[in-house]
Amino acid sequence: MSIQELSRRTGLSNGMVSQLERGLTTPSVRSLRLMSQALLVPISHFFDPEPVQAPNPHIVRRGERHFLRLTSSGVLKELLSPKDAGSVEMYELTISPDGSSGSDFLTHEGWKAGYILAGRIRLWLDQSPHSLEPGDSFLFPGTMPYMFDNPGRETGRMLWFSMKA
Known part of the structure; x- marks a missing residue:
């Protein structure tokens, strides 16, 4: 192309x-x-190349994760689900202080869900900010405009799920 x-x-x-x-x-x-x-x-296509064939295609070992470092936005995405998992992608996102998903609101078909592991993360849903802390979780339709950022001083971490329609 x-x-x-x-x-x-x-x-x-x-x-x-x-x-x-x-x-x-x-x-x-x-x-x-x-x-x-x-x-x-799938967005996982852009991650590191496939490692040596894992013994079980349903398991991802810590050292075999694919990752994408978005240095300009301060976000590290680690793919936790198998690369060909189908309609669900699971990530661990590490968001540096002042890091964000970008300056534009995002949308897509399907659903987004997450669970905050560490730090404070601000999730913007349809222009409204929501401050989240460890133990908080969320689920929303991907057609709802969203973005996230880390306004705090410590690194934030969250599990992020993307489910296709």
Whole structure:
């Protein structure tokens, strides 16, 4: 697929797609979601290459996790579910102080759910902020505009589930 075609399908500029292709910039979560939808692949497709074949395709060992470090946004995404898990993706997100999912609200088909493990995380649902702390959980339709950030001084961690419709 050409840069121009991927740009057209995602709404990202030709220059941004070119920079991503050449590794000159780090994609935002929003950019990854747009590209995964345009290429008809799960977002986990963009994580580290497949490790040596695991003995059981239903188990992911700690040292075999795929991860994506979004340095510009201060988020580390670790894929906890098997890469070909189907309609559910499970992640552990580590969010640096002042880190966020980006400056734009996101939407997609399906559902989002999460559980706060550490720190304080602010979840924005349909323009309304919700301060969450360890032990809090959430579930919402992916069609509801959302974003998250870490306004605190300590690193935040949460389990994040993405379920396709």
